[in-house]
Amino acid sequence: MKEPFRRALGIIRTLKQHGYEAYFVGGAVRDHLLNRPIGDVDIATSALPEEVMAIFPKTVPVGLKHGTVVVLHDGTPYEVTTFRTEGTYEKYRRPESVTFVRSLRKDLERRDFTMNAIAMDETGQLIDPFGGQQAIAEQVICTVGAAKDRFSEDALRMMRAIRFVSQLGFQLAKETKQAIIEHASLLAHISVERKTVEFEKLMAGPFSAAAFSLLVETNTFLYLPGLAGKRAELQKLSQYEWTALTSPAERWGFLVYLLHVERVSLFLRQWKLSNRLMKDVQTILYALSVVRSFADWTNERLYEIGATAAFAAETVRSLVNGENSTQNVQKLRQRLAALPIQDRSELAVTGKDVIEWYNQRGGPWVAQTLQQIEQAVLAGLVENEKERIKEWLIRWNQTHEKNC
């Protein structure tokens, strides 16, 4: 058994010792069968949440309504969820409350796709009532049960199907794809936050080209924030090397750029991104506009924009131009490293020094003088060394006075 499962075995064994059933389930089992890196190991059990909490010393009741308790085991948190069915669905969304059941099969039956509906016991034996292993072998994404019913219950599953295409490179099963085409409009009932989680995973997947095409082909894009009028632009997203992008901010920046979004902050707010992420995206877009309008980086602009945003903008710029982003960023990295200073904090003098030298009270002139010094150091007019800067400043003032 692979290490991530082995580390969680204690939880399964303890539950079993107390007379309950317990299995590994979900994405970890799927990824194990695919030989992909295993993410969070989730456990499903016949024990009720309060029973789980009574057994383990360290638990956090994160989602009691949905039957989920986090168990801290050897310092790692694991989600332990009671076998459940989802009862009646409200308005094409996940229900507010669920019904706990004592049967694993029922729990697997409520899961979205057959590849995600496989359980593994503590000996590594698989319980696979819906043909999940075969789907994995055939590389198909197929709903558990009738696709149209499953998408009507929870429309988000359609987005999940397409993001799994992006992550795994699988095909959609024929019936699954057809049902997405027919039920795409139900996505209108889904909260933006849930769509954003899936869309970010979709953009980050190695097979995003296929996924972007599917968003258009199935018309799901019509129900995603700010994308409805962008069919032609979306179609072109498949042409680019998205895997070269290294962060969510770069991916959103690239998306906004390629879609020719006019009101960027409105667009990002529609997706309900965090303030931090929105700011990072805007910085990248600003850097991109600067470098594009000046055709190339200058030392001053590189310095002003700073390493993180400059490298991100360079990655995006390279991809837009069909160039090798890694090489281009490497060149920029060398160029930044060759600058006398990379950041204002590296300047050898402070406002206090300047005030002392002039023997005057502080005021806006201090910041102005520091800026002058910074520009001179950056341009190589003076070495970044206290005494040298002082001499240069005196000389500069003398010339300046004569000229006035």
Ligand code: ATP
């Ligand atoms: P990832 O590797 O991205 O986490 P995952 O398959 O583990 O993929 P999760 O969102 O973590 O996805 O969900 C865990 C499991 O819960 C899934 O494998 C699936 O069995 C089930 N599941 C998640 N969301 C739904 C849903 N909307 N409808 C039905 N089952 C779902």
Ligand code: MG
């Ligand atoms: Mg998961």
